[in-house]
Amino acid sequence: MPELPEVEVTRRALIPLVVGRRVQALHHRDPARYRGTELAAGRRVEAIRRRGKFLLFALSGGFELVVHLGMSGGFRLGPTAHTRVVLELEGVALYYHDPRRLGRFWVVPAGDYREVPLLLRLGPEPFDPAFSPDYLFARLRATRRPVKAVLLDQTVVAGVGNIYGDEALFRARVRPTRRGHRVTRREAGALVEGVRAVLEEAIAAGGSTLRDRSYRRVDGTIGYFQVQLSVYGRAGEPCPVCGTPIRRTVIQGRSAHYCPRCQR
DNA sequence: ATAGGCGCCTGTAAGC
DNA sequence: TGCTTACAGGCGCCTA
Known part of the structure; x- marks a missing residue:
């Protein structure tokens, strides 16, 4: 699905649903694609930022959930035939839908992107003056x-x-x-x-x-x-x-x- | 340095 | 109708 505009539209839609809420659990059956997600349980989502095509969920206690949607990933408000991850938050559940499974999640110490090499190497944001x-x-x-x-x-x-x-x-x-x-x-x-x-x-x-x-x-x-x-x-x-x-x-x-x- | 190809995955549309 | 092939919004790795 997504290039920068789709990721940004996703970010804006998620903010009112998610920011300020505590993550109760993050369910999936694919620890290779969705890494370290057990670290998110019990933490509050403090903000959602975007860097290129990555979504960055700031979690309380100094952690961060990094999401890349691949070619077909997206968040929905209800389950689908291709729900791969369920995020249970206080009062809401989010369903990560990704038919092709090319998307990835990582929960890492905030700002520690050693497991996400592309994120470390990203060039300037298009709207940054550095992209001159x-x-x-x-x-x-x-x-x-x-x-x-x-x-x-x-x-x-x-x-x-x-x-x-x-x-x-x-x-x-x-x-x-x-x-x-x-x-x-x-x-x-x-x-x-x-x-x-x-x-x-x-x-x-x-x-x-x-x-x-x-x-x-x-x-x-x-x-x-x-x-x-x-x-x-x-x-x-x-x-x-x-x-x-x-x-x-x-x-x-x-x-x-x-x-x-x-x-x- | 760069082109080309494959792999990761699955679904859909087009072609025979 | 049914089967096969091409192609799809991304990215990493390999070979030449």
């Missing part, structure tokens, strides 16, 4: 990888995934296959702006629910940003700007969509 045109330009200039691969690299910027990567490139009018070192300073600036704009709009729309309808908000409703997607999943359809058919290609083993006329 100069910064992105420098990162692009240093590599021959396709620019889309650079945007998907969580150590470059945290939270961009396959959908919003394509959309940001479309807005910046840069073709996803372009090599990093051939991106101009001006284009790097447009990419920073494109990433921020698309993420912001997607958060405001409650995230994107694609054709398979697998992404749902915590209350079970869908997100509406898919109606505003310009290129993602639209191969063969006309570009919303110039009408040229959208093309699909593969970069890093993942589909990439672009307008061959608007994006050079």
